[in-house]
Amino acid sequence: MRLRKENILIVDDDIDILELLQRHLKSIDYHTYKAVSVKEALxxxxxxxxxxxxxxxQMPxxxxxxxxxxxxxxxPEMPKLVVTGFPSVDGALEVFKSGATDYLTKPFTKEELKKAVQKAIEQVAGQRVPKPKSASTKANSYSDMIGESEAFLKVTDIIERVKDNKATVLIKGESGTGKELVARAIHYSGKFSRAPFIxxxxxxxxxxxxxxxLFGYIKGAFxxxxxxxxGFFQSAQGGTLFLDEIGTASLAVQTKLLRALQEKxxxxxxSRKVEKVDIRIIAATNANLLEEIKNKDFREDLYYRLTVVEIDVPPLRERKSDIPLLVEKFxxxxxxxxxxxxxxxSPEALQILERYHWPGNxxxxxxxxxxxxxMSDGIIDIKDLPDLLKYQIDFPDTGFLPLREMEKEYVKKVLNHTQGNKTKAAEILQIDRKTLRDKLD
Structure with missing residues (x-):
């Protein structure tokens, strides 16, 4: 007995064939999705x-x-069935080499389609061996995040532990590390996912x-x-309110936030009317809140209320093994x-991306x-990368150079790369030709 209808994705640029396939598959109790292009299918x-x-x-x-x-x-475990109106031996071989499990030639009958679909699904189901869910397999793709590094897995492990409760969470990390993605993962992967995320x-x-x-106002208040x-608190009722850059909140607002967290x-x-709220607060910051507490810019009692659970999102330079996965995603x-x-x-271009320190994460x-x-015409190569990445300095492994000597070495490296073209070298160095001439002198 089937536990659920199988989901079948049909991809064909011929609308008539697409509609025919959908009607046939619906009549034999499958759930279908249609795409008129590979782009839409993805x-x-x-x-x-x-x-x-x-x-x-054959599609454009x-x-x-x-x-x-x-x-x-x-x-790899998803079965793939090809339908085509241009059959050939070479074509069939190419299709199977590309991973298809079966091949159906147009025109075909509803019964032929039914048998091919059942065979493809049953064949793969018979071969599929249940695998234990390891942490790395689970975390490789989590919500809209991706990674397999130890630093990434630490983050997803905490998300797993907090997603189904309303504990207050503080997410810390540099700009560009994906703090909002972490907040969204907490909300949308848990049991409150149907509630608002603001x-x-x-x-x-x-x-x-x-x-x-944040809290709303009444007519005539100002x-x-x-x-x-x-306000945003009322809009998030029952769900999650994500307060990014919490360190920029005024001290007056911080006082009200503290009361909202303590008294709900x-x-x-x-207004003088008190309203009860039932929301989860997730805050995020790229600032050092402990330093702001010392400077009297952030309330210490609010800090400890926010850090029931703390998540440190690592910078990209600390999870460089995730760069190939992120590159593939983008x-x-x-x-x-x-x-x-x-x-x-290209492997050479990817190597440069893996070597760069990524201050913007x-x-x-x-x-x-x-x-x-x-900028590319096909495969992305070194020439297509931003100049900042192409001309990064390889620092020496032994000892350190004075800043003046390091600058001299770098200017020489850029000139060698441009084959002595001073105009191009000045563009890369982001200085004018006169400044470059002064440095060369």
């Missing part, structure tokens, strides 16, 4: 559990063979408006308050978006991949 695969892929081969832009190779690499950047709200935006209005109640600006995302195809990166890596995809 977005469905990203967000949906698919039990069988049915795809045409990205063809079915590329889709087969991609799914064979990223979804993200607020405290640093983006003017200090004199923070209290009104100039411009022409109606009663709920708030008061709108201009190549898949932006390759399809910008170039309508799946792109690869994952956000900087993502931006660099986007730029490289736009």
């Amino acid at each position: 977005f469905i695969l990203k967000d949906t559990q698919i039990d069988l892929l049915i795809t045409d081969i 832009e990205i063809d079915g063979l590329q889709l087969l190779k991609f799914t064979n690499e990223h979804y 993200a607020v950047n405290c640093g983006a709200i003017p200090e004199n408006l923070q209290e009104a935006e 100039t411009g308050a022409n109606e009663n209005r709920n 109640e708030i008061t709108k600006v201009g 190549l898949r995302k932006y390759g399809v978006e910008y170039k309508d195809r799946l792109l690869r990166i 994952i956000r900087e890596l993502e931006n660099s991949i986007q730029r490289s995809i736009i």
Whole structure:
């Protein structure tokens, strides 16, 4: 007895064939998803559990063979069935090499389709061996995050422990490390995922408006308050309120936040009526709150209320083994978006990405991949990378040079790379030609 309907993804640029396949499969009790292009199929695969892929081969832009190779690499256990109107021996061999489990030639009957689908699903189900869920397998792709480093697994382990309760969480980490992704993972992977998730950047709200935006206000509370209005706390009722850049909250707002955390109640600006709230607070900061406490810029009692659970999100330089996985994720995302195809990166270019120290963390890596995809003609190579990455200094392994000597070595390296072209060298160094001439003299 089937526990649920299998999800089948059908990919074909012929709308009539797509509709026919969907009608046939629905009539034999399968749940279907349709895609008229590989690009659309990839977005469905990203967000949906698919039990069988049915795809045409000859399609514009990205063809079915590329889709087969991609799914064979990223979804190896998912059966793949090919339907095509252009059968050939060579074509059949290429299809099976690309990972397809069966091959169906157009036109075909409903019964032939039913048998092929059942065979593909049963064949793979028979071969599938249940595997124990190791921490690394589980955490390799978590919500919208990805990684397999020890530092990454520590973060996902804490997420697993807090996702189903409403303990207050403080997420710490440098800018660009993905603190909001961690907050979203806590919310959307737990039992409160159907409730609201409200993200607020405290640093983006003017200090004199923070209290009104967070807690709401009543008509006439201040100039411009022409109606009663709920704040972010009321909007997040029953769910999660994510307060990013919590260190920028004013001391007056910090006092109200402390009461909201202690008493589970708030008061709108201009009102005396107390309102009960049932929300989980997740706060985030890239600042050192302990230093701000010393400087009297942050309340110590609020700090300890916020740190019931603390998550330190590691900078990218401390999880460099995750860089290839992140690069692959961004190549898949932006390759399809910008170039309508799946792109690869050369080993040499990837090595440069792994060597770089990434002061801007994952956000900087993502931006660099986007730029490289736009500049590339196919496989991303060193020439497509931003200049900042291509011309990074390899510091000596033994001893240290004075700053003046290090600058001299770097200028020489850039000139060697540009084959003596001073204009190009000045562009890379981001100085004018006169300054470069002075340094050479």
